Amino acid sequence: MSCINHLFLNIKNCHKTDINITFKRERDKGKGTDMKKSSVMASVLMVCFALSSCSSESSGGQKGKLTITATTSQVADAAEHIGGDHVEVTSLMGPGVDPHLYKASQGDTKKLTEADVVLYSGLHLEGKMEHMLTKISRQKPSAAVAESIPKEKLIPAGENMYDPHVWFSIPLWLYAVDEIEAQLKKAKPEYADDFTKNAQEYKENLKSLDKKSREKIGTIPEKSRVLVTAHDAFAYFGKEYGFEVRGLQGLSTDSDYGLKDVQKLVSLLANKEIKAVFTESSVSKKSINAVVEGAKEKGHDVSVGGWLYSDAMGEKGTKEGTYAGMFAHNIDTIVSSLK
Ligand SMILES: [Zn+2]
Secondary structure (H helix, E strand, O other): OOHHHHHHHHHHHHOHHHHHHHHHHHHHOOOOOHHHHHHHHHHHHHHHHHHHOOHHHHOOOHHHOEEEEEOOHHHHHHHHHHHHHHEEEEEOOOOOOOOOOOOOOHHHHHHHHHOOEEEEOOOOOOHHHHHHHHHHHHHOOEEEHHHHOOHHHOOEOOOOOEOOOHHHOHHHHHHHHHHHHHHHHHHOHHHHHHHHHHHHHHHHHHHHHHHHHHHHHOOOOHHHOEEEEOOOOOHHHHHHHOOEEEEOOOOOOOOOOOHHHHHHHHHHHHHHOOOEEEEEOOOOOHHHHHHHHHHHHOOOOOEEEEEEOOOOOOOOOOHHHOHHHHHHHHHHHHHHHHO
16 A cells, blocks of 8 residues: 555544544634634644554554564564564464475465564575575565574584574574564564563573473483484584484485484494484484384384474474473473483
């Protein structure tokens, strides 16, 4: 809608009462000349124009809320908590979705184009959406939130590339949370105080989750702190919380795994007497089952220690559908299987 159309709609809808009252006052004073009427009309129009504020089109979700489209649920979770009632957050990638392979649908493109702000994880996590995200970021406020983490804290993965799975280190993910807070404040400075308050609460929760997780991990014998999963989503987790991490596939689920990889892992499991390996929410069970069977053939019994959330979170509305719930699920699953 053009600004002019917007203006007329606003005059039609909102300030009829104001106009009537103003005219009535003028009449009551007995000074209602045509000149006066038209000057009053002009000032009413100006007030209407100011109130109609064309900017509400660009920052306009329903009821003036800031609309945010996030790629992953981890990013959406922080935006929802920090934004509270002032935002409307849409997450493109639901439960079980693999962000490395995810391609934007037509519906997604619409959601990205219509949002006031676009937030994505970045560091090439959304590998197949990069072209579109780069294009969108030229058109509107957008941020690759994980790219706000200082480079020296990232795990290199090739030339100018970094492991993108940063959300499994709470201290690192807090940088991304800070960036989300900053983006919200930039888009709606009038709610900055609310965003600060919500963000503080959210971050306190995550810090306490971090502390509790370390306590639980402390109950696993040190030599048993080995995490074997289907793809390398847990390198930051391992570095942060003291696990040796082995993944069957490369960093992206796009890469293939071979017999050699399976054999290497089987030897590791047997040598270190690791009790369990884990499946992941966004990766097929086929690969990890190959390892379990390989170990059995060598006479070492390995169980599948339950499944971990890796790149995707749980169903919306469940505990695991939140960042904190998903993280806690992983900790509890790992601790009970390896203890
Ligand atoms: Zn991944």
